[in-house]
Amino acid sequence: MALSFPGDCRYADSHEYVRPEGERLRLGLSAFAIDQLGDIVFVELPEVGATLTQGASFGSVESVKAVEDLLAPVTGVVLARNEAVLSSPEELQNDPYGEGWLLLLQPADPSQLEGLMDAAVYGAKVQGA
Template sequence: MTHEIPDDLHYTDSHEWIDDGGDALRIGITDFAQDELGDVVFVELPEEGESLNSGDACAVVESIKAVSDIYTPVTGTVTATNDGVLDQPELLNTDPYGEGWLFEIDGQVPDDALGATDYREQTEE
């Protein structure tokens, strides 16, 4: 199965995506991750204003199959959270790169972030 992997995003080994196209970095889970999880039924997000260090577990996604921690790939302060996914967790399944984003954080894209080509290779193995 081929997963959607937009070329303009950065990716992590733990299947988060990073969009650096705005004032803050927007973070979400990839199409591959949501497919592995199955139907998402619950989402817990970090608090706005919370300080996070890269690698911190900061959110939880619960599906019919599993409960998974989401790790921030960036050190910084959470500037926004997507309340839409709290009310409609299925947005992570239907629109992981759009309405299904999780939170925004001020910070820099990490040096070890993957480009779309490298992430594609990782998920096809």
């Protein structure tokens, strides 16, 4: 599978991505992480209104291979969560950067984005370049 890393996203070492949408951020799990996990069977996400802290766990993704913690790439408040992914976890595999998003956040400190990798750096890291 050819993995894609959209240029409008920023990426964390733990393989979450954020895509700026105005003053908000759409958060998801990169195609690389999803590829590594295999068939995803369960997703756990925080409730709307929860506060995420950069670097802290905010939920988990369970596949037939493993259970992985989701780590917040930035600090912020959950504005929305993707209920479709909770009821149909395979959406993550089908479209990780589109319909397979996880959360919509109001970031506490937008400058935290500068500490995340751009698509070129992240792509090179995960593909061993």
